[in-house]
Amino acid sequence: MTIAIAALLVFGVLIYTLIVRPGSLPEPEPVSPFRHVDEAKARIYENLRDLQFELRLGKLSDEDYARTKLDLQKELAKVLADADKLKAELGVQTTSKAAKPKAAPEYVCPHCGKKFKEAMKFCGSCGKPMEAEA
Amino acid sequence: MENIGALSILLAFCLTIFAIAASLVGAWKKKPFLIVSAERAVICVWGLVTVASGLLIYALMTGDYRLAYVAAHSNKAMPMIYKFSAWWGGQEGSLLMWNFILATYALVVVLQNRRKHRAIMPYVTTTMMVTQAFFLMLIAFLVPPFQVLSTGGKAIVDVGDGQGLNPLLQYWTMVIHPPTLYLGYVGYIVPFAFALGSLITRQPGDSWIFTTRRWAIVTWLFQSTGILLGAGWAYSVLGWGGYWGWDPVENASFLPWLTSTAFLHSVTMQEKKGMMKVWNLVLVASTFFLCIFGTFLTRSGIVSSVHAFAQSPIGPYFVAFLTVTIAITILLILSRLDYLKSEAPLESVVSRESSFLFNNLILLASCFAILWGTLFPVISEAIAGEKISVDAPWFNRVNVPIGLALLFLTGVGPLLAWRRSTPDNLKRNFLWPTIGMVATIAGLMAFGISHFYALLSLGLCTFVTWTIVSEFWKGTMAIRQKDGLSFVPAVIELTHRNTRRYGGYIVHMGIVMMFIGFSGAAFNQDTTVEVKVGDKFPLGRYEIKVSDIKMGQNENYIWQNAIVEATVDGKPFATLTPERRIYEKSQQPVSMVAIKRQLNEDLYINFAGMGSESQRPTIQAYVFPLVSWIWAGYWVLLFGSLICLVPAKVKMQYARTEVVGVSTKHVPATK
Amino acid sequence: MFRLRNSALALLLAGYCLAQSSSQYVTPEIRRVGSKLACLCGACKNTVATCQMLECHYSLPARQTIAKLQKEGAADDKIIDGFVQREGKKALAEPPNEGFGIMAIAAPVLAVAAGLGLILWFLRRYRQPGVVPAMTDEEVRQYQDQIDKEFSKLD
Numbered sequence: 001m002t003i004a005i006a007a008l009l010v011f012g013v014l015i016y017t018l019i020v021r022p023g024s025l026p027e028p029e030p031v032s033p034f035r036h037v038d039e040a041k042a043r044i045y046e047n048l049r050d051l052q053f054e055l056r057l058g059k060l061s062d063e064d065y066a067r068t069k070l071d072l073q074k075e076l077a078k079v080l081a082d083a084d085k086l087k088a089e090l091g092v093q094t095t096s097k098a099a100k101p102k103a104a105p106e107y108v109c110p111h112c113g114k115k116f117k118e119a120m121k122f123c124g125s126c127g128k129p130m131e132a133e134a
Numbered sequence: 135m136e137n138i139g140a141l142s143i144l145l146a147f148c149l150t151i152f153a154i155a156a157s158l159v160g161a162w163k164k165k166p167f168l169i170v171s172a173e174r175a176v177i178c179v180w181g182l183v184t185v186a187s188g189l190l191i192y193a194l195m196t197g198d199y200r201l202a203y204v205a206a207h208s209n210k211a212m213p214m215i216y217k218f219s220a221w222w223g224g225q226e227g228s229l230l231m232w233n234f235i236l237a238t239y240a241l242v243v244v245l246q247n248r249r250k251h252r253a254i255m256p257y258v259t260t261t262m263m264v265t266q267a268f269f270l271m272l273i274a275f276l277v278p279p280f281q282v283l284s285t286g287g288k289a290i291v292d293v294g295d296g297q298g299l300n301p302l303l304q305y306w307t308m309v310i311h312p313p314t315l316y317l318g319y320v321g322y323i324v325p326f327a328f329a330l331g332s333l334i335t336r337q338p339g340d341s342w343i344f345t346t347r348r349w350a351i352v353t354w355l356f357q358s359t360g361i362l363l364g365a366g367w368a369y370s371v372l373g374w375g376g377y378w379g380w381d382p383v384e385n386a387s388f389l390p391w392l393t394s395t396a397f398l399h400s401v402t403m404q405e406k407k408g409m410m411k412v413w414n415l416v417l418v419a420s421t422f423f424l425c426i427f428g429t430f431l432t433r434s435g436i437v438s439s440v441h442a443f444a445q446s447p448i449g450p451y452f453v454a455f456l457t458v459t460i461a462i463t464i465l466l467i468l469s470r471l472d473y474l475k476s477e478a479p480l481e482s483v484v485s486r487e488s489s490f491l492f493n494n495l496i497l498l499a500s501c502f503a504i505l506w507g508t509l510f511p512v513i514s515e516a517i518a519g520e521k522i523s524v525d526a527p528w529f530n531r532v533n534v535p536i537g538l539a540l541l542f543l544t545g546v547g548p549l550l551a552w553r554r555s556t557p558d559n560l561k562r563n564f565l566w567p568t569i570g571m572v573a574t575i576a577g578l579m580a581f582g583i584s585h586f587y588a589l590l591s592l593g594l595c596t597f598v599t600w601t602i603v604s605e606f607w608k609g610t611m612a613i614r615q616k617d618g619l620s621f622v623p624a625v626i627e628l629t630h631r632n633t634r635r636y637g638g639y640i641v642h643m644g645i646v647m648m649f650i651g652f653s654g655a656a657f658n659q660d661t662t663v664e665v666k667v668g669d670k671f672p673l674g675r676y677e678i679k680v681s682d683i684k685m686g687q688n689e690n691y692i693w694q695n696a697i698v699e700a701t702v703d704g705k706p707f708a709t710l711t712p713e714r715r716i717y718e719k720s721q722q723p724v725s726m727v728a729i730k731r732q733l734n735e736d737l738y739i740n741f742a743g744m745g746s747e748s749q750r751p752t753i754q755a756y757v758f759p760l761v762s763w764i765w766a767g768y769w770v771l772l773f774g775s776l777i778c779l780v781p782a783k784v785k786m787q788y789a790r791t792e793v794v795g796v797s798t799k800h801v802p803a804t805k
Numbered sequence: 806m807f808r809l810r811n812s813a814l815a816l817l818l819a820g821y822c823l824a825q826s827s828s829q830y831v832t833p834e835i836r837r838v839g840s841k842l843a844c845l846c847g848a849c850k851n852t853v854a855t856c857q858m859l860e861c862h863y864s865l866p867a868r869q870t871i872a873k874l875q876k877e878g879a880a881d882d883k884i885i886d887g888f889v890q891r892e893g894k895k896a897l898a899e900p901p902n903e904g905f906g907i908m909a910i911a912a913p914v915l916a917v918a919a920g921l922g923l924i925l926w927f928l929r930r931y932r933q934p935g936v937v938p939a940m941t942d943e944e945v946r947q948y949q950d951q952i953d954k955e956f957s958k959l960d
Contacts, residue, residue: 006141009185013178017152020167020174024739028252036339040408047406050632052553056616057608060551060561068553071481077948374857380850409931478929491927495920503913510900510909518905521895523843528899532913662831662859671956744857752859 033090037083042078136201138279139189143230146182146237147274150267154260161256171258173244176259179266180241187234190227190279194220198294203227203613204279209298211690216299219309223299225433228312232429233269235313235320240266243324251345254331261327265426268455276448279753298719301691307367315360315387319425321353322394324463326422329415333466335727336473340404340411347401348779350418354398355775357391359672362768373725373740375660375756377764380529386428393421396494403490406552408477412467413494415474419463424501426456431508482554489547496543500536504529524771534587538594541649544642545598548605566604571597580617588656595646595653602639602646609636629782640774643648647767654735654760664745664752677701683744683751691724696741696751698728712741712753735759830857830868838871838881839864842888843898852898 032038048069055065111124153175160168190203194217199205207220207227222228240262247255273279282292302308325346332342334404340457364384365377378384397417400425403410430452469581480487506513507524514522574596575589583589609628613619629636664672682697695713699706710728717724730737738756745752839854846863849856853871856864867888874884888896900909945952 002137005138009138009182010145013149013182017149017171017174017178020170022167026248026252029249036341036655039339039341039344043406043408046406047552053609053612054551056612059549059559059608060562061556064551064554064556064559068481068551071553073952074945077945078365080948080951086471095813119450167866374851374855375850382850459895476931480928483928483932488924491924495917495924498948499913499917499920502916506912506916507909511895514900514905514908520905522900522906522909523845523895523897524900524909525843525852525898526855527852528909529850531899532910622820740857754857754859 007044028104034083034086037086038080040082043070044079048072135193136282137191138142138519139186139280140274140278142182142186142189143270143274143278143280146179146233147267147270149179150263150270153179153263154267157256157259157263161540166252169252169259172256172259172263173248176237176240176244176263179263180237183230183234183237183270186569187221187230190230191221197296199294200282200290201279201297202283203279205283205293207295207296207299207300209296211718212304213297213690215303215309219303219312220299220684222312222316223303226273226277226281228316229273229277230279231313232316232320233266233273235316236262236266236269236323239320239324240610243327250329251341254328254335254337254342254564255502256512257331257334258327260641261330261577261665262323263354264459268451272448272451276451296719298690298717301715301717301720301722301724302371305367305371305618307363307370311360311363311367314363318353318355318357319387319390319428320362321349321356321416322390322421322425323398324349324353325418329418330463330466332469333415333473336470343404343414345403350394350401351775351778354391355772357387358581358768358771358775359392361387361391362765366765369761370727370729373727373742373754375658375727375740375758377761380504380507380526382508383428383432385482385504386424389501389505390421390424391427392497392504393417393424395628396497396501397421399490399497400494403487408488409487411474411476412471415467417494419460419467423456423460423463426452426459430456430567484550484555484560486547486550486552486555489543489550493540493543493547496536496540500533500540503532503536508533537649537652538587538590541591541594541598541646543593544645545601548639548642549601563601567597567600570600585656588653589647591653595650598642598646600641602643605639606636627783629777630780633780633782634778637774637777637780640777641771642774644767644769644771644774645772648764650766651760651762651767654758654763657759660754660756662742662752662754664748664750666750671753671755673755674735675702676707676755677704678739678753678755680751689718691717693778694741694744695726696739696753698739698741699755700730700737708737710737712739714741714743715782733762736761809929830865832872834875835868838875838884839868840883841885841898842867842896845892845895867901 051060051065051068051072053059055062060068153172156168158252160172168546184727192198193201193204194208195214195748197204197208197210197217203224203226204220207223208217213218220227222231240259243258243262244255247258251258257382274724283293319758325342328342328346331337361384364387367378368379369375394417397414400410400417401414404414430449433448433452482488507529510524511521514520545567546564549567550707551559571593575593578592606625606628610621610624612619612741613624613628617624617627651725659674661671661673665671665680667680667683670677672678679699679701680696681699683694684697685692685694689695693713693715697713698710698712700708708730710730712728713726715724715726716722727738727740729739736756736758738758740754740756742752742754744750840852842853844853844856844861844864844867846856846858846861849858851857851864853864853867858864864877870887871884874878874887879887884898894901894906900906902910
């Protein structure tokens with residue numbers, strides 16, 4: 001009994017580990033060579049957004065704000081230049097695709113008009129079927 | 135059954151070796167199927183370690199007293215929950231659990247990243263599997279959990295009943311303290327592995343930080359929870375009323391917490407400005423190594439400690455493992471310094487950036503001091519030839535000022551703007567908190583409090599609280615102005631906008647509450663008396679009377695307790711029943727203290743014993759002011775950390791640069 | 806009376822008693838001296854004064870010794886010296902400020918100093934403009950349009 005289980009364990013492990021069919025190789029997620037450029041850009045926006053908020057909170061003098069904003073502009077210029085350089089290096093053209101709007105699709109109950117974030121068969125508010133009947 | 139368990143461990147060990155080799159060769163020769171095969175090996179390792187753990191737990195629960203481990207750490211009379219927790223009650227089992235947690239983390243990482251981070255995954259797998267191989271090696275060859283008891287010959291012996299878990303560990307926090315701490319200890323391997331992976335492959339950008347941000351926060355939370363559970367256990371079980379004794383093992387759990395806290399702070403510098411890349415790598419690596427070092431300290435017996443895992447032969451192996459891995463890490467960092475170059479200059483000395491530098495300095499200073507103090511007896515013996523004790527008073531002397539400096543920075547940091555703060559700003563932001571601090575100190579002095587550190591600490595607590603509240607207040611007001619929300623939704627909106635910052639403030643608030651609790655220790659009172667039943671004795675504002683002594687037994691232990699009545703100004707205040715137990719199996723006596731917890735102070739009674747001739751009870755009574763604030767602070771810290779984990783509402787949404795004409799898959803990757 | 810299933814254990818509980826006098830050695834005078842002496846029982850990091858095990862196999866005799874010497878009129882330092890002579894320097898709760906004991910406090914101080922030095926170095930090094938290849942104004946202007954467009958997207 002013990003021997004049988006042991007053998008099963010060993011063979012199971014060996015087969016699972018060693019036999020990798022080509023079909024089971026994962027398809028890697030596409031990675032844009034510009035990803036780090038985009039990330040750097042995003043970082044600068046984030047910093048700028050923070051900066052504006054801190055200005056509104058009165059944690060920052062106008063002078064500091066102006067100077068820091070100028071710095072951020074320079075940094076952005078640097079990132080843009082890097083992107084151009086990378087483009088030339090790779091010999092490709094690029095487009096900028098706007099970030100997808102995050103807003104989730106809304107599902108509106110045709111009977112009571114309540115909005116939901118998820119698709120449902122029946123309205124969570126009035127209980128009637130969500131899909132408009134034909 | 136024990137054979138299957140042992141086989142699983144051995145097989146898992148072989149698989150880790152395979153996974154390391156397959157990953158490295160796969161990455162080197164660019165063979166994806168080898169890499170996938172290695173990842174499958176990781177999954178199998180998890181399966182096998184789970185089988186081994188399951189078998190051990192089964193043996194503990196069903197009482198298979200042929201196994202040495204079961205006989206030593208479980209017995210028939212123990213409640214089920216403690217039979218389960220005996221899994222980590224001893225050296226062998228706890229190492230098995232360590233393996234199980236590590237394997238689980240590795241499994242999660244592999245499953246999460248089947249399609250992501252393909253370039254660095256082989257190195258992530260390697261890093262985790264090297265560690266796993268080491269720990270599996272320990273339980274496969276050095277301290278096997280599935281050892282059977284046998285007489286001189288080959289016959290297996292069934293002893294029928296076991297020794298039982300150490301009675302001190304038969305307490306609810308001890309059921310969750312070790313696993314929580316291990317979850318925190320082991321978890322730092324994930325950020326470390328990703329950091330190493332992107333270092334080795336020279337990934338552009340700082341994506342490892344974004345990838346492992348949650349891991350870092352979650353494991354930090356586990357560490358904090360584990361440490362505080364330990365403190366809570368010491369407070370309510372050990373009977374001396376302390377929550378922290380600077381015991382080597384406590385220190386060992388605290389060291390990685392300090393470096394990981396430093397990491398969580400300084401990593402923002404890299405996120406925001408691309409600075410301090412080397413430093414962050416050093417911090418994440420130190421945290422990981424200190425976790426391993428802590429395990430080593432706990433188990434090797436090189437320093438004496440209450441956490442008595444008996445001396446075992448595994449010490450030298452830890453030293454070897456640490457030496458080799460640290461050396462490799464240092465070499466890797468040094469060979470890639472150019473890749474780690476800072477992207478931005480530092481604009482001003484008075485800025486958020488430099489406050490992070492000082493925060494790191496202080497955290498690491500504390501870390502170093504504690505490490506030094508813990509090892510000093512060993513070091514002095516080795517160098518000066520004479521052992522020199524370093525006890526609680528020394529640790530307090532060194533760490534109290536450090537802690538207060540840190541508290542101060544907690545208040546200052548968030549008020550400084552990124553990049554630069556002009557003196558005018560400073561005045562505007564610091565005026566009121568400072569006035570609050572001075573007022574608090576003056577007020578407390580008027581009440582006759584003269585303890586310097588307590589005054590300073592409570593003053594700083596006001597200072598920090600003020601800054602945090604005003605951050606929330608100002609932000610909320612700004613949001614209200616802009617969006618016309620009412621107060622509570624505006625607070626939520628504000629927090630949601632930047633969960634990590636405002637969650638962080640809440641964590642700071644928790645820390646402040648803990649500091650209030652620590653300050654209370656300056657005013658502890660205690661007395662030890664031998665009294666006749668019915669007699670009264672005073673302590674602080676309490677009159678305490680032992681009104682009865684009772685005895686009884688259950689199948690696990692016999693007990694004796696004292697009924698203690700406390701009165702304040704003649705009015706009944708509380709009745710407490712501290713207890714003494716002697717466990718049947720281990721014959722070990724244990725005190726169960728009784729605590730009346732209040733927000734302002736705890737009344738803490740320990741029934742120390744009966745005088746041998748007088749047959750009078752000896753009672754140790756304590757008043758611990760403000761201790762409850764520490765535990766309350768923990769809940770605030772937990773809440774804040776959870777907020778940090780919520781994704782911020784305004785996420786980094788940015789335009790994605792896409793290559794025209796070709797699908798991204800076929801674009802030549804940058805190196 | 807109650808019945809105990811295992812009377813041998815009951816005896817043990819009764820027998821696990823405190824020596825008659827262990828609680829009388831917890832006085833302020835004894836604590837004053839005891840707070841300078843380490844408890845060497847091996848299980849705690851407390852001092853003789855703060856070790857809470859009344860029957861501690863190290864602290865209790867130590868407290869009794871202190872009490873005896875105090876009755877004889879010995880000064881605090883004398884008593885402590887006696888312990889050091891018997892047990893070695895490890896009898897002290899804190900490392901003495903002599904010989905290698907100085908290193909106990911010196912090393913952390915040095916570490917902090919070194920850390921401060923490191924920060925100073927860092928501040929110096931990274932405050933110099935030009936560490937990172939900065940853009941010339943010319944180049945910045947080249948991207949000005951794009952920057953303005955990007956920045957204007959923010960609210």
